[in-house]
Amino acid sequence: MRFTLSALALILTVAASSMTAGQSTSGQPPVTFTKDVAPIFQNNCQVCHRPGSIAPMSLLTYEDARPWARSIKQKVLAREMPPWFIDKNVGVQHFANDRSLGDRDVQTISAWVDAGAPEGNPADMPPPRQFPAAEVWQIGQPDVVVSLPKDYIVPAKAPDRWPDILVDPHLTEDRYIKAVQIIPTKGFTVIHHIRTSIVEPTDATLGSGKLDDADVPLEVGEQGVFLNEYAIGKQGDVFPDGSGRMIKAGTKINFQMHLHATGKEDTPTNVMLGLKFYPKGYTPNHAINSTTVSAREVDIRPHTDNVRSDGYLTLKKAARLLSFQPHMHNRGKAECLEAIYPSGKVETLSCASFRFNWHLNYVYADDVAPLLPAGTVLHSIMWHNNSASNPFNPDPDAQITYGQRTIDEMASAWISWYFMSDQDLKKEMDARHAAKTVPTSTR
Template structure:
């Protein structure tokens, strides 16, 4: 399948924070200092009445406990605590700036209803943002202390099997595509004696500063890939190329010449636990092996010589209501293989690259006449600023907005699942537009896997109805 050319991702060193808050009412993407009027239902913490009267314990703490404290707590990954007044007041100004600019909680897609509605949204409502800002403007008053708020449990995936990569010390491969990077694949046998379905996953890097993305890919070891070779033969040959090091080099998915059907586990920093929607899962066949690809980035020279062992937790179930399929197409990266790669010009504040791929790549899979598009995974590197993805009909008219990212953040890369799917039929196109800011560079940006190359990847999760 053409979309499987992309396959490789980069990211930053953070992890997801909001602890499964359920469905939010969404939020717009405008930055402003306007104060909302509240929603008038009388509950504490929702900004009722005059937001300027907000106190930490009565109005702000309930917002923080619901949306921020999973990370901003003792032992959490946040750099300061928000579950107590003293720390929250000390960081009040920084917190107001972060929420007003929609930097925190991390939720990159537009979530005001103009381009899709999302499951388990982390976005704050405008009323919640106005309440926090008004509290800070009023001098961050404490209010009456309370003890009925509970620190949410640290998020994690229950009922999963853990697969662990060996302790490995990466080395920069060099060259213009991976000057500071190494892509390494490791083979794991899940020992499946019957077909099962992946319904959720969680990736836990052992060295967060070193690991920039992880893929876990089922591989049929007996598949004939031509030339009298099976997938397992190819893997063993790749592994033999570096007998003194664990695993094998693998820029593309499971390695050159290894044939795969899907990418059910695609992780980048900030993602957290991923649970597939619509009672769906992706099939892993009995006897399949699992190839785990890890992208290590060593742009920080202090990381050279450090090691990592990453854990991939996968929940497997015997049955699902609907079978799903992941793909990660990227025409910008794909241009590397066409003899004339697309070069992003330097010195432009908003350079756009637009491409599209046909729904016919997927329609017909599992005998389906149509497919439901449930998931969206945007991915760019350090120069990316925006991404918009649409479904178009055969006349080029928009049928649905898949996702709109107005403030790309390299450090927060999430899989977004829709409240309702977009139906794809034969003849439809998925159009992708990525925007890049290259004002600080003097040379064209080449597509590629390295941190200072670029990508325009629009990951999709499809479900057979």
């Protein structure tokens, strides 16, 4: 019901505005590139759409953008650009790293295209946006910097690839991470994104040693436990004071890179992972964990769509959920995460559609990060599309089962969270109720 109403409201708003906006006959000034659209592109698109970055074309100038007008309208209306696939009609809506366009910006772009994509007055053009130098540690000087022992070469012409490269940073003691950042040092234009994970010495394939505290399904061979990701324009993760991520002596770092050939030349790639620690011997109040809420198997028949799998994870202690990252392979389509509270009440926390070439991590804003009482069951629901309508599907004739290779499938949600005491949970909930920031009906 809630979905229908808000979706309807959105459609009505968009319809109403596209009837008037952009038409000078309505009495409103016409929407132009220089006055209205260029500022939106500067703030939301150019970090990727500029020469030397990862997108296929530049959106810096009117001349750059004009030929793409039709495609731009289509991609922003479909919410495929900027890449941010959270369902805006259900669940938590505030994220620390939200890069989506507001409805008003979508309407402006759409009206501009409908009006014939006029340039407008060149004097209205805002000064060009300056982009900070890429190789700067936004987290401050790291204590440890880990790089690939040798450059990984991306041939000029090759299909996209996702190599996993395991690196030993020779850590000799357990430490808590305060902040973490990835910087590409070579091959910026071919590095679509990077995910790092930590592979602990004792249980290399099992991940974090927190199995006692939650029924963590084992993700055997999934190259360790998610640590962080690099996405263009991102400045690293600084954990809130008093919270941190433990990294044990002997831990190895797995780098998984999504690499996309330029078509022009062989490109060496390399990256730096910077770790900033809390002081030696310091134990933060909240140790951050990551794990998956995974389906244990998937069974996807040829030429099928909307094939559903489910995963469950019981939290044995109260927890604060920090982030949600859908994880599937080529045939992934959409994913939701819901909380089944001890009372039996069920609440959808997040839903997102899934496109295989973007692995987006959705980080909840502090004041709305879900607070989950002990005994809550997290339930992930994944849908796959093994039909020819999925542009990433290499072979709709194939019968697909669970596995690590990209031609097999996975169905999981990577989540990060920290445990808290029942009293702290109650305190935070009371504070939120008082401030009326509870996003949904979370109790």
